[in-house]
Amino acid sequence: MPAYLTLVIAVLAETIGTTALQASQQFTRPLPSVLVVISYGLAFYFLSLTLRAMPVGVVYALWSGLGVVLIAVIGRVAFGQRLDLPAILGLAMIVAGIAVIQLFSKTATH
Secondary structure, three states: OOHHHHHHHHHHHHHHHHHHHHHOOOOOOHHHHHHHHHHHHHHHHHHHHHOOOOOHHHHHHHHHHHHHHHHHHHHHHHHOOOOOHHHHHHHHHHHHHHHHHHHHOOOOOO
């Protein structure tokens, strides 16, 4: 399986897990709590597969950066959480950093 595909799966699983973590209400709701454990397990498994082909620093930067942006969007849509201008600018810088890694770094697998 290509490294970018395993990375995308890891990001999606982590995003599902984090969304379920919010929905679990501090692990007081069983179904979201179980989903947290399963999703994070899958996220780390697919993250480990990605590490076979890409350096850990690049993988972690992409995984965490993409996850932060997705969770911010889900937080707004699903939970009505608003971001102020500094938060939006910070997220834009994360996206810019990911773009720099992908477009210009020889370390990233292309």
